[in-house]
Amino acid sequence: MKLFHNIKSTIYEGDNSMNISNIRYIPRLLVLVIDTVLLLVSLLSSSYIISKLSPESVLNLGNLYKGVLIVGVNVFFMIVFRTYAGIIRHSTFVDLLKIFLSNFCAFIVLYAVKIFVFVYYHEILFLPSLLFIYFAITFTVLTLFRICVKEVYHIAKENEINTAKKRILILGIGQEAVALATAVGENAHNPYEIVGFITQRKDSKRAKLLSKKIYSKHQLENHDKDYLKADGVLLDGAKIPKKELSEWVNLFLEKGLLVLKASSVEKYGSNENIRIRNLQIEDLLNRKPIVIKNEAVEERHHHKSVLITGGAGSIGSEIVRQVSCFKPSKVVILDQSESPLYEIELELKETFPDINFEFILGDISNYDRLRTIFEQNEFSMVYHAAAYKHVPLMEENPHEAIRVNIKGTKNLAILSSEYKVNRFVMISTDKAVNPTNVMGASKRTAELFVQALQEKDGNTTKFITTRFGNVLGSNGSVIPHFKKQIEKGGPVTITHPDIVRYFMTIPEACELVLQAGTMGQGGEIYVFDMGEPVKILNLAKRMIKLSGLVPDEDIKIVFTGLRPGEKLYEELLSDGTKTLPTHHEKIMRSKDPSMRFTDINKFVEEIINIAETEGKIEVVRMLKKIVKEFKSNNSEFEILDK
Known part of the structure; x- marks a missing residue:
C-alpha cells in the first residue's frame, strides 16, 4: 500500500514529479503477482518456440489445466523459497540462487508428474523439451526483471537534481x-x-x-x-x-x-x-595505542575499592571509565568542580548501572574532609589526577599551585600511607622536568614528596608517578582552542612560530596510568615514549585546511608571544637523567634524583606556611629553593634567578 500511497501523494499533493528513488520498496504480494505474470509469459513463449520447432507438439499443451499445473507448481516453490521477499533494488546472488532453486525443484516435480502420467495412463502430459525451454526462459526473465528494477532505481537516483551535493x-x-x-x-x-x-x-x-x-x-x-x-x-x-x-x-x-x-x-x-x-586533526595525531594485557590490571581492580581524585576532569573521568570496566566493588570520585561532577555522575550511572559509585564534591587541600573519606572506605587503589595545570594562571596565582598541587598531594599521600592503601598513582606532567613555570615546579615538588614517602619507615603503600605530555582533547588543550577559533572565523593565535609539543590520546594516557599502577613496585617515575614532537604552527595550518579553508586567507594566523612560564620545547627527562626499560617497549622508568623524607617534608611544610602568609615573590623564592633546576622563563619571577 505504501507504493500506491506515494503515487497518490505525488499526483494529488505533490509537485507532479515522481521521485522513484524515494519509493521504499514494492509490496511483497505485488512482486509475487508480477513474477506469476512473468511465468505465464515464459510458458506462452516456450509453447510458441516448441510449436515452431515441432508443429505437432503444440497439441501436447492440450487443455488449460496443463498450463495451470506448470505455473502453479512453479509458484508453490517460489513461495517455499520466498523469492519475492527480498527488496528488489538490493537483489544479490542469494536472491538469484533462490530463483534457480525454486525453478529447479519445480522442474523435478513436473518431470516426475510427467513420468507418472505416462506410466499409469500412457499419456504424454508435455514434452521434456517444453520444460527445459520454459525453465530456461523463466530463470532468465525473473533475473532480468530484478536487474532492470535495480538499474532503473539507480539511474533515477543518480539523475535527481541536487546541486548542493x-x-x-x-x-x-x-x-x-x-x-x-x-x-x-x-x-x-x-x-x-x-x-x-x-x-x-x-x-x-x-x-x-x-x-x-x-x-x-x-x-x-x-x-x-x-x-x-x-x-x-x-x-x-x-x-x-x-x-x-x-x-x-x-x-x-x-x-x-x-x-x-x-x-x-x-x-x-x-x-x-x-x-x-x-x-579531524585527532585522526591524524592518533598514534598506535598501547597494547596492555589486562589480566593483571583487572586483578588489581576487580572487587576492589578505588578513589580517583579529579575524577570529573578529562584524564580523571577516562580513568573512571576504564577502571569501571573491571567491576570494582566501589569507585569514589572526588572533584571540586560541581557541574562536571554532576555530568560525569549522569553518564556513569547510565553506562555502568551495576557499579557502586560515590560522587564527592570536595577539595584535596582540606585534610579533615579527606580523612573522613579514607575512614569510611578501605581503598585498595588511589589515582591522583586532581591538579591545577594551566601555566599562565598558576604563574599569576602561585599560592593556589602550592595549596592544590603540593598540599593536596601531601594530604592524599599521607592518608594513603596511614590507611594502608595498596597503591597510590600520581599523574604528573612533562612540565615538571627542568621547570620554567610555577605549575611545573609545584608538580616536581609533589613528585619529590611522593617518592620520599615511599622510603619512610612503616610505609607499606607503593607510590608511583607517571609523566604525560599534552593530551588530545583534554580541558584547556590547544586543539579544542584552535577548533573554537576556526569556527568563529579566526584568527588562530599561536604564541611562537617555533613552539613544539608532544601529544597523546586520553585513552592512551589512562591506559598508561593503569599499567603503571600494576607494574610499579613503589618510588618509580614512569615516562612514556611520546613519539615525534609536533610543531604547533603546522598543526594549526592542517586544522584550517581540514575545515576546507585556506590558512592566512580564510583564517588568519596571529603570533602572540610566549606566555609567562612557557617554553618552546617540553622535556620528559631531566638533564643527565637515565632511564631503565620496562616490560613494555613504550614505557620507561626515569632515574630522577630524590630527597630524604625529612628534608622534603620540612620544605613542603615551610612553603605551605609561606603560601598562607606571604606574597607570591616569597612563595616562588621558596619553590626555587626546593626545585633547584626551576628557572623562570618570560616571567616576572626571572629576577629571582639573578
Missing part, C-alpha cells in the same frame, strides 16, 4: 572501499555524490568500478582537483595505516580537496546510519 572520490579500490561507496550511493538523502575512486595503483587507468572512473595517485600529483572533477575525498581512516593516511591527507590538502571520514559500514550494519564527517 558534494562530488567526492572514495580512497581505495578494495572490498571496504566498494562497500563504503555502495552504502553512500544507496542513501538518497546524504549530501554526497560518488564520482570515482583513487588508488596507489597505476594499472587501473582504464578500469571502472561501480561504473565510476578510477584515478591513480600519480594522476592527482600531476593535476589539480578540477581534473578529478571532485570536491573532496571520503575515506575510512580505521582501515588505513597512520603513516599512509598522513601522506594521503597531505596530498589531498595540497590539492585543495576536502577530506572526509566515514563510520564503518560493519559497525552500524545499515546504509541509512553511515556517518560522514570532516577528518
Whole structure:
C-alpha cells in the first residue's frame, strides 16, 4: 500500500514529479503477482518456440489445466523459497540462487508428474523439451526483471537534481572501499555524490568500478582537483595505516580537496546510519595505542575499592571509565568542580548501572574532609589526577599551585600511607622536568614528596608517578582552542612560530596510568615514549585546511608571544637523567634524583606556611629553593634567578 500511497501523494499533493528513488520498496504480494505474470509469459513463449520447432507438439499443451499445473507448481516453490521477499533494488546472488532453486525443484516435480502420467495412463502430459525451454526462459526473465528494477532505481537516483551535493572520490579500490561507496550511493538523502575512486595503483587507468572512473595517485600529483572533477575525498581512516593516511591527507590538502571520514559500514550494519564527517586533526595525531594485557590490571581492580581524585576532569573521568570496566566493588570520585561532577555522575550511572559509585564534591587541600573519606572506605587503589595545570594562571596565582598541587598531594599521600592503601598513582606532567613555570615546579615538588614517602619507615603503600605530555582533547588543550577559533572565523593565535609539543590520546594516557599502577613496585617515575614532537604552527595550518579553508586567507594566523612560564620545547627527562626499560617497549622508568623524607617534608611544610602568609615573590623564592633546576622563563619571577 505504501507504493500506491506515494503515487497518490505525488499526483494529488505533490509537485507532479515522481521521485522513484524515494519509493521504499514494492509490496511483497505485488512482486509475487508480477513474477506469476512473468511465468505465464515464459510458458506462452516456450509453447510458441516448441510449436515452431515441432508443429505437432503444440497439441501436447492440450487443455488449460496443463498450463495451470506448470505455473502453479512453479509458484508453490517460489513461495517455499520466498523469492519475492527480498527488496528488489538490493537483489544479490542469494536472491538469484533462490530463483534457480525454486525453478529447479519445480522442474523435478513436473518431470516426475510427467513420468507418472505416462506410466499409469500412457499419456504424454508435455514434452521434456517444453520444460527445459520454459525453465530456461523463466530463470532468465525473473533475473532480468530484478536487474532492470535495480538499474532503473539507480539511474533515477543518480539523475535527481541536487546541486548542493558534494562530488567526492572514495580512497581505495578494495572490498571496504566498494562497500563504503555502495552504502553512500544507496542513501538518497546524504549530501554526497560518488564520482570515482583513487588508488596507489597505476594499472587501473582504464578500469571502472561501480561504473565510476578510477584515478591513480600519480594522476592527482600531476593535476589539480578540477581534473578529478571532485570536491573532496571520503575515506575510512580505521582501515588505513597512520603513516599512509598522513601522506594521503597531505596530498589531498595540497590539492585543495576536502577530506572526509566515514563510520564503518560493519559497525552500524545499515546504509541509512553511515556517518560522514570532516577528518579531524585527532585522526591524524592518533598514534598506535598501547597494547596492555589486562589480566593483571583487572586483578588489581576487580572487587576492589578505588578513589580517583579529579575524577570529573578529562584524564580523571577516562580513568573512571576504564577502571569501571573491571567491576570494582566501589569507585569514589572526588572533584571540586560541581557541574562536571554532576555530568560525569549522569553518564556513569547510565553506562555502568551495576557499579557502586560515590560522587564527592570536595577539595584535596582540606585534610579533615579527606580523612573522613579514607575512614569510611578501605581503598585498595588511589589515582591522583586532581591538579591545577594551566601555566599562565598558576604563574599569576602561585599560592593556589602550592595549596592544590603540593598540599593536596601531601594530604592524599599521607592518608594513603596511614590507611594502608595498596597503591597510590600520581599523574604528573612533562612540565615538571627542568621547570620554567610555577605549575611545573609545584608538580616536581609533589613528585619529590611522593617518592620520599615511599622510603619512610612503616610505609607499606607503593607510590608511583607517571609523566604525560599534552593530551588530545583534554580541558584547556590547544586543539579544542584552535577548533573554537576556526569556527568563529579566526584568527588562530599561536604564541611562537617555533613552539613544539608532544601529544597523546586520553585513552592512551589512562591506559598508561593503569599499567603503571600494576607494574610499579613503589618510588618509580614512569615516562612514556611520546613519539615525534609536533610543531604547533603546522598543526594549526592542517586544522584550517581540514575545515576546507585556506590558512592566512580564510583564517588568519596571529603570533602572540610566549606566555609567562612557557617554553618552546617540553622535556620528559631531566638533564643527565637515565632511564631503565620496562616490560613494555613504550614505557620507561626515569632515574630522577630524590630527597630524604625529612628534608622534603620540612620544605613542603615551610612553603605551605609561606603560601598562607606571604606574597607570591616569597612563595616562588621558596619553590626555587626546593626545585633547584626551576628557572623562570618570560616571567616576572626571572629576577629571582639573578
